[in-house]
Amino acid sequence: GESVGLHLPTLSVQEGDNSIINCAYSNSASDYFIWYKQESGKGPQFIIDIRSNMDKRQGQRVTVLLNKTVKHLSLQIAATQPGDSAVYFCAENVGAGGTSYGKLTFGQGTILTVHP
Amino acid sequence: DGGITQSPKYLFRKEGQNVTLSCEQNLNHDAMYWYRQDPGQGLRLIYYSQIVNDFQKGDIAEGYSVSREKKESFPLTVTSAQKNPTAFYLCASSYGGLNNQPQHFGDGTRLSIL
Numbered sequence: 001g002e003s004v005g006l007h008l009p010t011l012s013v014q015e016g017d018n019s020i021i022n023c024a025y026s027n028s029a030s031d032y033f034i035w036y037k038q039e040s041g042k043g044p045q046f047i048i049d050i051r052s053n054m055d056k057r058q059g060q061r062v063t064v065l066l067n068k069t070v071k072h073l074s075l076q077i078a079a080t081q082p083g084d085s086a087v088y089f090c091a092e093n094v095g096a097g098g099t100s101y102g103k104l105t106f107g108q109g110t111i112l113t114v115h116p
Numbered sequence: 117d118g119g120i121t122q123s124p125k126y127l128f129r130k131e132g133q134n135v136t137l138s139c140e141q142n143l144n145h146d147a148m149y150w151y152r153q154d155p156g157q158g159l160r161l162i163y164y165s166q167i168v169n170d171f172q173k174g175d176i177a178e179g180y181s182v183s184r185e186k187k188e189s190f191p192l193t194v195t196s197a198q199k200n201p202t203a204f205y206l207c208a209s210s211y212g213g214l215n216n217q218p219q220h221f222g223d224g225t226r227l228s229i230l
Contacts, residue, residue, distance in 0.1 A: 031216070032216035034218050034219075036221075041223075041224075041226075042223050042224070043120075043122075043206050043208075043221030043222050043223045043224050044159070044206070044221045045221070046218045046219075046220060049216075049218050051216070089158060089159070091159075093216050103161065103164065103174075104159075104161075104219060106158035106159040106160075107158055108156075108157060108158050109156075109157075109158055
């Protein structure tokens with residue numbers, strides 16, 4: 001079946017650097033994407049979302065880019081801090097056209113480690 | 117504060133025993149979801165409910181049951197038919213309807229076998 005996947009399972013950066021976490025999706029009908037951050041022993045925390053009618057969306061220190069041509073999603077974190085160390089998941093809504101009622105398919109996750 | 121509360125945080129199950137995980141939300145969300153997370157993996161959908169008194173199977177519903185008698189509550193029962201129940205269980209909720217909305221998660225229940 002179609003699924004969301006990540007290019008890199010781990011990413012290590014120095015404090016202050018910018019981080020880029022990538023995600024590939026295979027369902028061209030997906031119309032809604034979310035990035036989550038999960039710290040050890042906790043539930044995923046919403047970071048930012050983007051709809052398929054947009055290419056870019058910015059939040060506080062984060063930017064999500066969507067390239068529908070190659071079915072690629074990325075999360076950019078500016079001035080990465082040790083507190084950003086966590087597992088990051090992308091998720092897609094596989095029911096395009098508003099019929100899915102929020103059903104999401106999650107990728108495997110990328111471990112981000114920020115070194116002081 | 118508004119949020120999603122899961123209890124207990126840790127739960128142990130004996131062979132042949134059913135256990136129930138609690139999920140309560142005060143966000144006034146219509147939709148609620150249960151996921152299972154295994155070590156080093158993403159989340160897999162067990163059951164979801166779009167409205168009170170209605171729920172649908174997700175991708176891995178076998179061995180699980182749910183109920184949705186109240187908008188705020190969506191308990192998950194792990195039955196003895198679930199042969200590999202050890203996992204981290206996450207509950208989420210969101211606004212329903214046709215516009216996609218992000219799901220917000222509780223802090224999970226870790227279930228282990230005695």
